[in-house]
Amino acid sequence: MTSSRLNQVYGWLLLLPAAVLLVAFTHYPTIRTLVDSTFSKSTATRPARFVGLDNYAMLLDDPVFWQVAVNNLIFALGTIPASIGLALVMALWVNGKLAGRGFLRLAYFTPTILPMVAVANIWLFFYTPGIGLIDQVLGLFGLPGRNWLGDSATVLPSLIVMTVWKEAGFFMIFYLAALQAIPPELKEAAMLEGAGRFTYLRRVLLPLLMPTTLFVLVNAVLNSFKLVDHLFILTKGGPNNASSLLLYYIYENAFSFFDTPYAATLTAVLLAVLALLAAGQFLILDKRVHYR
Amino acid sequence: MTPLALALRRVPHAVILAVLAFAILGPISNLLLWAFAEQWYFPYKLPVTWGTRYWEVVFRPSGDAMASLGTSVAIACFTVLVCLAVSVPAGYALARLKLPLRALIMLAFLLPQAFPNLPVYINVARIFYSFDLNGTILGVVLVHAVHGLVYSVWITTASFAAIDRSLEEAARGMGAGPLRAFLTVTLPLALPGIMASAIFVFLESLDEFTGTFFVGAPEVTTLPLLLYTASMAGNYQIASITALILLVPSVLFMLVVQRFLRADVLSKVGR
Numbered sequence: 001m002t003s004s005r006l007n008q009v010y011g012w013l014l015l016l017p018a019a020v021l022l023v024a025f026t027h028y029p030t031i032r033t034l035v036d037s038t039f040s041k042s043t044a045t046r047p048a049r050f051v052g053l054d055n056y057a058m059l060l061d062d063p064v065f066w067q068v069a070v071n072n073l074i075f076a077l078g079t080i081p082a083s084i085g086l087a088l089v090m091a092l093w094v095n096g097k098l099a100g101r102g103f104l105r106l107a108y109f110t111p112t113i114l115p116m117v118a119v120a121n122i123w124l125f126f127y128t129p130g131i132g133l134i135d136q137v138l139g140l141f142g143l144p145g146r147n148w149l150g151d152s153a154t155v156l157p158s159l160i161v162m163t164v165w166k167e168a169g170f171f172m173i174f175y176l177a178a179l180q181a182i183p184p185e186l187k188e189a190a191m192l193e194g195a196g197r198f199t200y201l202r203r204v205l206l207p208l209l210m211p212t213t214l215f216v217l218v219n220a221v222l223n224s225f226k227l228v229d230h231l232f233i234l235t236k237g238g239p240n241n242a243s244s245l246l247l248y249y250i251y252e253n254a255f256s257f258f259d260t261p262y263a264a265t266l267t268a269v270l271l272a273v274l275a276l277l278a279a280g281q282f283l284i285l286d287k288r289v290h291y292r
Numbered sequence: 293m294t295p296l297a298l299a300l301r302r303v304p305h306a307v308i309l310a311v312l313a314f315a316i317l318g319p320i321s322n323l324l325l326w327a328f329a330e331q332w333y334f335p336y337k338l339p340v341t342w343g344t345r346y347w348e349v350v351f352r353p354s355g356d357a358m359a360s361l362g363t364s365v366a367i368a369c370f371t372v373l374v375c376l377a378v379s380v381p382a383g384y385a386l387a388r389l390k391l392p393l394r395a396l397i398m399l400a401f402l403l404p405q406a407f408p409n410l411p412v413y414i415n416v417a418r419i420f421y422s423f424d425l426n427g428t429i430l431g432v433v434l435v436h437a438v439h440g441l442v443y444s445v446w447i448t449t450a451s452f453a454a455i456d457r458s459l460e461e462a463a464r465g466m467g468a469g470p471l472r473a474f475l476t477v478t479l480p481l482a483l484p485g486i487m488a489s490a491i492f493v494f495l496e497s498l499d500e501f502t503g504t505f506f507v508g509a510p511e512v513t514t515l516p517l518l519l520y521t522a523s524m525a526g527n528y529q530i531a532s533i534t535a536l537i538l539l540v541p542s543v544l545f546m547l548v549v550q551r552f553l554r555a556d557v558l559s560k561v562g563r
Contacts, residue, residue, distance in 0.1 A: 004390070011389035015397070018382035018445060021374075025438040026404040029415030090312065106546070107316050113542040115499035117516045118535040121523050122319045125326055125532075133322050165316070226408045229501045233523050247410050254414045267411035278406065 030271075036264035048261070055265040065266070067241055068249045071156060075245060076224035078160035079167065084216055086164065087171035088209070092201075094172070095179045112170040116229035123162045124149075124234055149235050152242035159234065159243055163227060171216045178212040179205075214281070221277050225270065246270050326532040346529035350537075356518060357534060364514040367432055368497040374437040375444040375493045380486065383448030384474070388457075398449070405442045413506040420507055427511030435503040440493035447492065451485020452478070495545055499538065 037055055042048035059065050090108055111119065126133050127148040135145030148158045182205070190200045228247040231237055237244030237252065244252075246266065254263035326332070329339030330346070350357040386394060404412070416435060417426060425431035455478060463473040479486075501516040509517060515538055522530040 007389050008391060011385040011391045014381035014385035014389075015391075018378040018401075018441060019397075021378060021434075021438055022401060022404070022441055025416055025419075025434065026407070026412055027400070029412045029419065030407065032415055033411055093308070093312075108312070109546060110320065110543075111316060113546050114535075115501065115516055115538055115542075117499075117501045117519050118538050121519060121531050121535050122323045124523065125322045125528065126319050131332060133318065165319070169316070222406055228408070228410055232501075232505070233520060247408055250411055251414070260418075263411070263414065270408065270411070274406065274408075 033264045033267045034271075036261055037268045039261050041259055041261050055261055056269075058262070059265055059269065064241055064244075064249065068244045068246055071241075071243065072225065072245045074156055075160060075163075076221065078157070079163045079224050080217070080220045082160070083164045083167040084171055084213070084220055086168040087216065088175055088213075090168065090172045091175035091179055092205075095176060108169045108172055110169065111166045112173075114166070116166070116227065117233060119162065119166050120230035120233035123158075123165075123230075127158055127234075149243075150239055152239050155235055155239065155243040159230065162230065162234075163224075167220065167223065171220070174212050174216055175209065178209055182208055218278065218281055221281065222274065225274060323532050323535060326528050327536055329529060346533060350530060350533045356513070357515075357530070357537070360513045360515050360518040361537065363429070363512060364498055364516075367429060367436060367512075367514060368494045370429070370433045371436040371440055371497040372490045372493050374433060375440045376486065376490060378437075379441060379444040379448050379489070380479075382445050384452050384478070386445070386449045387452035398446075401442060401445045404438070409439065410502055410506075413503050416503075417506045426507055427509075429508075429512060432504050432508040432512050432514075435507050436497040436500055437493075439500065439503060440496050443492050443496065444489040447489035448482070448486055451482045451488075454485070455481045491545060491548075495541060498541060 038050060038052060039048040040046075040051045040054070094108065114122075129135060129145055129147045129150070132145075132148075134148065138145055146154065148154050186204055186208075187200060190204055195203065225246060228245065228251070231243065231245065231248045235243040237248045241249075247270070250263050250266045250270070253259045253266065325339060327346070328342050328344065330341040330343040332339040349355060352358070385391065386398065391397065413435065420426045420431050425434070459481070460473050460478055463477045464470070468476065498514075499516060500514075501520065504512065504514050504517055505520070508514070513521075515534055519531050519534040519538070522528075522534060
């Protein structure tokens with residue numbers, strides 16, 4: 001055997017343990033899910049049998065699925081632009097020279113490093129009817145408090161605010177890093193040419209930040225479909241499914257209704273949506289991202 | 293402009309920053325209130341009685357919290373060991389040896405990061421059921437290790453790739469075998485990156501909720517699970533104190549990372 005062939009054999013052997021773990025506990029379960037989605041639910045008297053796309057037809061007729069899908073869309077539209085915009089604004093502010101900048105950066109970053117369960121718990125106190133901070137502040141102005149998480153009109157916006165609070169700091173870190181890599185000469189040159197601060201921001205800074213924005217956007221989109229821990233603590237999808245998201249509905253089907261094939265079908269749909277979104281972002285946006 | 297006028301110009305800027313800082317820290321201060329409230333009910337704006345009674349409950353040596361802190365730390369340590377044991381060889385192979393389809397393999401390791409974890413955990417729980425791994429520490433460690441693998445493989449690959457190849461070749465030239473060259477030259481040089489990935493995996497494991505919930509509960513109770521059960525049972529004080537305990541390692545990590553958070557490294561992300 002030549003030495004480069006031998007090298008390859010070593011390479012595969014070194015890679016093997018990690019690959020086995022990954023395939024056994026991530027890729028295999030995922031493929032199994034896709035297969036499960038084409039079988040019927042097995043019962044004590046009837047084993048599961050192949051049903052083709054029947055489960056998918058059932059999904060189209062399921063009003064709860066549509067409600068949950070719309071919820072997820074609202075959640076995505078509410079969190080993505082707000083958290084990215086806020087992250088950019090915070091980064092632009094914190095990037096300037098200001099006393100106490102280190103402390104501020106730390107403050108903005110804090111929500112990000114908290115586990116989602118802890119974040120949910122913090123906001124549970126915030127939204128508590130009567131003694132929660134929000135109701136107390138409203139009380140100062142003589143406004144009545146309300147049950148933020150128990151009312152189907154306010155529950156989803158409440159979750160959106162909490163998620164923006166958690167995510168903006170994380171995205172800010174990336175903007176901050178990108179801002180620090182931009183040479184100060186650019187600003188001087190723009191000012192010499194007579195550009196105001198706003199023009200400099202719009203024509204120079206924002207285009208230079210586009211690659212970072214794409215990275216942050218992909219993450220934000222994925223997260224709006226991946227976050228679920230907070231629902232376990234805050235609302236359990238309620239009231240009346242008003243705050244249920246796709247992942248939580250999958251969980252309910254698998255563990256509360258014990259309908260594995262239907263949970264698998266929902267998973268397949270979610271994966272397809274994520275794949276489409278990711279492909280779309282890269283194909284469409286990647287061409288327009290780089291500053292030339 | 294006089295120095296005073298200059299300082300005044302900064303005032304609105306500082307006020308906005310302070311408001312933002314309050315919006316971020318306000319919810320956390322609410323958590324602190326609950327941690328020291330012995331009794332708090334409507335219509336009182338602040339806790340009715342203050343005290344550290346619940347801290348004593350949490351830190352009682354025989355209490356649930358201490359037990360689950362122990363479980364959490366043990367699981368996190370085992371997870372780090374498993375992750376490093378498989379990702380150091382894998383990272384070396386991916387960085388150093390010319391493998392065909394390298395880009396595809398890297399993608400296969402990155403892809404789980406884009407998947408939602410929950411459906412995967414549901415299926416893993418079913419697979420574990422047939423191996424009697426549900427409700428065992430080993431099962432939870434495996435789930436956490438697979439989650440951490442994404443980070444540890446990528447970070448170790450990057451840190452091996454950053455080492456100058458000629459150093460290794462010099463050691464080989466002086467007569468060191470491949471293993472010896474790796475252990476005495478390459479591994480020590482890659483150690484900072486490997487340590488970084490170990491810390492990252494440790495924290496991810498400490499904070500992990502969903503996987504533990506599906507695979508470990510109710511037998512294995514980690515801190516996030518204790519927080520969940522306390523919160524569900526309405527023990528808000530216990531839940532807040534647990535959340536504060538969980539905050540400590542993350543804040544420490546952040547203070548360390550702040551010093552290493554170099555713009556030139558981070559700005560490469562996404563390019």
